[in-house]
Amino acid sequence: MRRYRYRCTICRTTSPVVHELEALAAVGEAHRQTLHGGHFPDDELAGQIDRLGRWYAALPPLTALHARIADALSDLRDIKTVGHYWWASTGATLLIAATAALALLLVASAL
Ligand SMILES: [Zn+2]
Structure with missing residues (x-):
């Protein structure tokens, strides 16, 4: 939403x-x-x-990506509430970190 x-x-x-x-x-x-x-x-x-009331346009790119993922995960639980659930915020962090680690692994294996 x-x-x-x-x-x-x-x-x-x-x-x-x-x-x-x-x-x-x-x-x-x-x-x-x-x-x-x-x-x-x-x-x-x-x-x-985002669900915290922050303007996406004013957020740094990595923070905006985290907010979009955490928003989407939190909306799965309840679209009427505000804020991020702790598990949604943690899930967004883990997803971004896993993607970065995978990209680093791919680059390291290609060299
Ligand atoms: Zn006015």
């Missing part, structure tokens, strides 16, 4: 979580029309967030 939020840095407010891009666009448009007369606030943010 994808989660999105809109943030206005002028008003310093963040929208509730929505689950579709169309809803995200509607939230942003409603905020701009209501509070800014249709103008686009400087540095406004709109995008996908």
Whole structure:
């Protein structure tokens, strides 16, 4: 399940979580029309967030990969909750580490 939020840095407010891009666009448009007369606030943010409420775009690549895997594993258990289950976070870490170890082994065996 994808989660999105809109943030206005002028008003310093963040929208509730929505689950579709169309809803995200509607939230942003409603905020701009209501509070800014249709103008686009400087540095406004709109995008996908992880289960911890962090913007994927603001995360370093390895952290974003870990968050996506942990999100997917946590969604298997319950899509309504927030946060990562400990086993999902650990599973994501182990999966990334195993993939890195496998890649290292393949490179080492090829040399
Ligand atoms: Zn605003």
